[in-house]
Amino acid sequence: METTREIYWNIGHGVVLPMYVLSMAALGVLVWGFWKRLPIYRQGKPLNRFDRYDERVRRMIGEILGQEKVARVRAGGLPHNLFFWGFLILFAGTLLVMAQADFFTPVLGLNLLSGSFYRIFSLVLDLGGALALLMLGALFFRRFVKQPAGLETANEDYVIHQLLFAILLTGFLIEGARMAATELPHNPALAVYSPIGYLFARLFTGFEEASILIAHKGLWWLHLALVLGFICAIPSSKLRHIVTTSLNAFFAPLEPKGALATINLEDESLESFGASSIRDLTWKDIFDADACTGCARCQERCPAHSTDKPLSPMKLIRQVGELAQRSPDAGLIETVGVDAIWSCTTCRACQDICPANNEHVNKILELRRNLTLMEGAFPGEEVRGAVNNVEVNGNPFGLAFAARGEWAEGLPVTLMEEGAEVDILYFVGCYASYDRRNREVARRFLRICAAAGVRVGILGKQEKCCGEPVRKLGNEYLYQMQAAENIELIKGYGVKRIVTTCPHCFNALARDYRDLGLEVPVQHYASYLQELIAAERLRLKPEPFVATYHDSCYLGRYMDLTEAPRSVIAAAGGRIQEMERSGADGFCCGAGGGRILAEEKLGGKISEKRVAMARDTGASLLISNCPFCLTMFEDGIKTGGHEGTLRVRDLAEIVAERLQG
Amino acid sequence: MKLLVCIKQVPDMESRFKPDSRGTWYHEEDLAWRMNEYDEYAVEEAVRLREQLGEGAELTVLSIGPERVGEAIRKALAMGCDRGVHVLDADAAQRDPWQVAAMIAAHAREKGYELIFTGMQSQDRGSAQVGVTVAEELGFACATTLVGFSYADGAVTAQRELEGGTKGVARLGLPALVTCQLGLNVPRYPTLPNIMKAKKKEVQAVAAAELLEEEARAATTSFHAPAKKGGAVVLEGEVAPLVDQLLGILREKTALLR
Numbered sequence: 001m002e003t004t005r006e007i008y009w010n011i012g013h014g015v016v017l018p019m020y021v022l023s024m025a026a027l028g029v030l031v032w033g034f035w036k037r038l039p040i041y042r043q044g045k046p047l048n049r050f051d052r053y054d055e056r057v058r059r060m061i062g063e064i065l066g067q068e069k070v071a072r073v074r075a076g077g078l079p080h081n082l083f084f085w086g087f088l089i090l091f092a093g094t095l096l097v098m099a100q101a102d103f104f105t106p107v108l109g110l111n112l113l114s115g116s117f118y119r120i121f122s123l124v125l126d127l128g129g130a131l132a133l134l135m136l137g138a139l140f141f142r143r144f145v146k147q148p149a150g151l152e153t154a155n156e157d158y159v160i161h162q163l164l165f166a167i168l169l170t171g172f173l174i175e176g177a178r179m180a181a182t183e184l185p186h187n188p189a190l191a192v193y194s195p196i197g198y199l200f201a202r203l204f205t206g207f208e209e210a211s212i213l214i215a216h217k218g219l220w221w222l223h224l225a226l227v228l229g230f231i232c233a234i235p236s237s238k239l240r241h242i243v244t245t246s247l248n249a250f251f252a253p254l255e256p257k258g259a260l261a262t263i264n265l266e267d268e269s270l271e272s273f274g275a276s277s278i279r280d281l282t283w284k285d286i287f288d289a290d291a292c293t294g295c296a297r298c299q300e301r302c303p304a305h306s307t308d309k310p311l312s313p314m315k316l317i318r319q320v321g322e323l324a325q326r327s328p329d330a331g332l333i334e335t336v337g338v339d340a341i342w343s344c345t346t347c348r349a350c351q352d353i354c355p356a357n358n359e360h361v362n363k364i365l366e367l368r369r370n371l372t373l374m375e376g377a378f379p380g381e382e383v384r385g386a387v388n389n390v391e392v393n394g395n396p397f398g399l400a401f402a403a404r405g406e407w408a409e410g411l412p413v414t415l416m417e418e419g420a421e422v423d424i425l426y427f428v429g430c431y432a433s434y435d436r437r438n439r440e441v442a443r444r445f446l447r448i449c450a451a452a453g454v455r456v457g458i459l460g461k462q463e464k465c466c467g468e469p470v471r472k473l474g475n476e477y478l479y480q481m482q483a484a485e486n487i488e489l490i491k492g493y494g495v496k497r498i499v500t501t502c503p504h505c506f507n508a509l510a511r512d513y514r515d516l517g518l519e520v521p522v523q524h525y526a527s528y529l530q531e532l533i534a535a536e537r538l539r540l541k542p543e544p545f546v547a548t549y550h551d552s553c554y555l556g557r558y559m560d561l562t563e564a565p566r567s568v569i570a571a572a573g574g575r576i577q578e579m580e581r582s583g584a585d586g587f588c589c590g591a592g593g594g595r596i597l598a599e600e601k602l603g604g605k606i607s608e609k610r611v612a613m614a615r616d617t618g619a620s621l622l623i624s625n626c627p628f629c630l631t632m633f634e635d636g637i638k639t640g641g642h643e644g645t646l647r648v649r650d651l652a653e654i655v656a657e658r659l660q661g
Numbered sequence: 662m663k664l665l666v667c668i669k670q671v672p673d674m675e676s677r678f679k680p681d682s683r684g685t686w687y688h689e690e691d692l693a694w695r696m697n698e699y700d701e702y703a704v705e706e707a708v709r710l711r712e713q714l715g716e717g718a719e720l721t722v723l724s725i726g727p728e729r730v731g732e733a734i735r736k737a738l739a740m741g742c743d744r745g746v747h748v749l750d751a752d753a754a755q756r757d758p759w760q761v762a763a764m765i766a767a768h769a770r771e772k773g774y775e776l777i778f779t780g781m782q783s784q785d786r787g788s789a790q791v792g793v794t795v796a797e798e799l800g801f802a803c804a805t806t807l808v809g810f811s812y813a814d815g816a817v818t819a820q821r822e823l824e825g826g827t828k829g830v831a832r833l834g835l836p837a838l839v840t841c842q843l844g845l846n847v848p849r850y851p852t853l854p855n856i857m858k859a860k861k862k863e864v865q866a867v868a869a870a871e872l873l874e875e876e877a878r879a880a881t882t883s884f885h886a887p888a889k890k891g892g893a894v895v896l897e898g899e900v901a902p903l904v905d906q907l908l909g910i911l912r913e914k915t916a917l918l919r
Contacts, residue, residue, distance in 0.1 A: 265853075268857065271854055272854075273853055273854075372850075373852060373853035373854075374852050374853070374854070375852065376849050376850030376851060376852050377850075378850070381847075384847075384850065387850070388695075388850075392673050392693045392694075392695045393673055393675065393693045394693075398673070398675050399675055400673070400675050400676045400677050400691070400693070401691075401693050402676065402677055402691035402692075403677065461691070476853075477853050477856065
């Protein structure tokens with residue numbers, strides 16, 4: 001007996017034409033559904049996301065087939081992906097059947113679906129279908145029985161679940177009916193390769209063959225109708241994410257993480273800055289709303305949202321979409337709300353976890369640019385003062401710029417203006433220059449460099465705030481003024497390498513200053529120390545200790561530097577008790593996005609929440625390597641009532657205590 | 662209606678001050694410069710009035726000093742002044758309040774200003790004389806230390822801050838000059854389009870010699886840091902007498918127990 005199956009068995013080849021016509025019509029509905037949405041996206045400003053085509057296509061295919069971003073959250077992610085792969089197998093199988101029936105057989109006279117290949121094909125499709133059915137059950141349970149917080153369920157969710165279930169079920173019923181009339185009586189050995197189909201075939205045994213044939217035919221048409229319905233429903237329901245989320249894997253930025261368009265302040269034709277309506281955003285910003293699957297992962301991780309502040313990154317994405325669809329000229333800032341806009345710490349947790357490649361942070365920054373550059377607004381009077389201080393004295397404290405280098409007096413360091421040869425320029429930053437606690441960190445860093453024989457130069461009173469906090473508050477003008485002075489100075493000294501102890505300075509100098517002409521390599525000291533240790537220039541005498549480590553957002557998430565600081569801690573003898581949220585999933589200290597300059601008046605304190613997470617590890621030592629984090633945690637430990645049980649120290653302090661010789 | 666606001670550029674008060682070589686003023690090395698705080702209130706109030714009056718009004722900002730003063734003028738222009746007058750005077754720091762007032766009056770005379778705004782005083786010299794002297798020289802009505810301002814029907818209603826936090830209200834006919842105090846308003850942060858526009862606004866340069874006809878009447882003879890005094894008193898001994906001693910000090914040297 002031949003090992004194959006007759007395609008269009010019991011249906012007849014007469015259906016080929018109507019079936020293709022109907023399928024084409026359904027695809028037409030699908031295309032038309034998206035086509036009519038194009039004008040909505042086009043309301044946004046142009047943005048080229050069609051460059052580096054190969055790279056984008058590769059990434060898109062990889063993300064679609066791999067679904068790695070979805071898998072980052074196991075609950076929900078795993079059943080989604082298994083369902084997806086199961087469905088994908090069925091889809092691929094259907095395409096293969098189509099190619100066989102309407103191309104290989106009639107054109108080439110070749111039957112691929114026979115012999116061993118058919119057995120494998122049959123088994124794989126059966127298992128794929130079973131997997132999809134099983135996972136649909138798991139997703140059903142999660143959606144309707146035990147719903148996680150933040151997951152919103154709409155009426156269409158019921159319809160879509162029923163539709164998918166019906167498609168899978170009718171598929172197996174068709175197979176069962178066919179097997180009951182063919183394989184079971186005539187070729188039972190082959191039925192083994194359709195185990196699930198076999199179970200369904202058993203439902204039909206005992207019926208007369210004529211009845212089975214009628215049932216089979218009816219089910220076949222029902223199945224086709226359901227599938228066509230599914231295709232038609234894609235553009236107008238949340239199923240659209242199959243297309244839009246996939247496309248966003250193509251449209252996602254290829255720039256370094258955290259890159260923000262540098263406004264050309266020389267361009268006199270510019271009259272408006274930032275975004276006050278959706279027309280000031282890009283088409284991609286509007287498209288993001290269609291790519292959003294409503295998974296709420298962003299909202300769940302948002303430090304502002306989880307301390308009861310009025311910000312939800314998911315809501316923001318959707319508000320943009322709703323305005324674009326219904327009232328494109330309405331005020332975007334009024335819709336989102338200024339409190340929500342100022343609450344963001346730009347920690348990037350939302351964007352990092354988003355399985356749809358949505359870009360939350362830059363939207364908020366465009367809104368802030370409008371508030372700051374067009375309205376002269378601030379999140380509070382204390383911030384107005386701090387920004388004025390940056391403008392006048394080059395630091396947010398308003399302390400004398402001439403006192404910036406005083407912390408280093410008597411230490412082994414060269415002032416660049418004195419002109420001696422140095423190995424690195426230490427860009428100190430405002431906190432390490434002026435803040436008492438962080439000056440200690442700067443001094444320790446110099447001690448470490450001295451022990452490694454590294455000659456360090458600083459700019460002293462010539463250094464200005466890097467401008468990162470004011471830029472994140474939307475003040476591009478002040479940022480560029482600060483940056484231009486720093487860049488001119490650094491270039492003038494012919495510096496070979498810059499090291500910072502502040503991840504914010506690091507991000508500004510290493511990435512943002514590139515747009516303004518700085519090309520010198522820039523490192524954060526965590527990776528610099530790791531290199532010194534690896535090269536055996538820096539020798540430590542490790543002493544065993546236990547600590548937990550906090551990833552600064554601007555080091556971990558923005559710059560992917562999660563291993564370097566950990567390896568330095570290990571070299572110092574430390575064993576890390578990881579917090580639940582660490583590495584790329586780290587939880588912000590609350591100070592990013594210029595919030596270091598603002599009082600936290602809404603909701604709970606983010607720093608206290610993070611300090612509590614550190615305390616929960618059982619470690620009595622919290623290590624960080626960012627002056628903002630250190631400041632926030634010193635505060636959070638006091639106000640959170642952890643004094644005496646938890647201490648926060650900078651990585652440089654830990655290393656400096658373990659120098660050899 | 663023509664309006665004038667007079668501003669001064671002063672060092673940021675957090676700067677490290679050192680006497681200059683003559684010992685009569687501060688050395689200018691390592692100073693960060695900004696607009697005198699009280700003048701910011703004056704500019705803000707003048708700009709608000711300018712906006713209230715609309716098309717018919719013109720607001721001029723005037724400052725006396727060396728090249729660097731141009732920055733303060735640009736800031737006032739970015740906040741909303743229409744045009745600038747920069748009295749170029751490299752020796753501005755040596756002028757006494759009488760000379761400064763006389764220079765401003767010499768500029769303002771014949772210009773047809775109906776309302777002049779100044780700060781209550783400068784943060785560096787702090788004489789609080791310039792505004793009132795200009796008013797006197799020009800024969801303008803004058804009200805000082807404004808914490809509230811309104812203009813309607815050709816008259817100014819000025820709310821003034823008096824001793825001990827009490828308030829007084831004065832009504833002034835035009836022409837008038839007012840000096841502005843903390844609490845009058847929150848000076849706006851210039852928007853970027855206005856910063857850009859300010860770069861193109863006219864700033865008229867006037868040589869100091871054209872306006873300066875007066876001799877100084879009060880010469881600063883010395884500028885120095887206060888002599889260092891003992892910063893703290895340590896009280897020791899039994900608790901009961903210590904308490905009495907502390908109470909005595911608090912009564913005598915502070916207003917806490919009055």
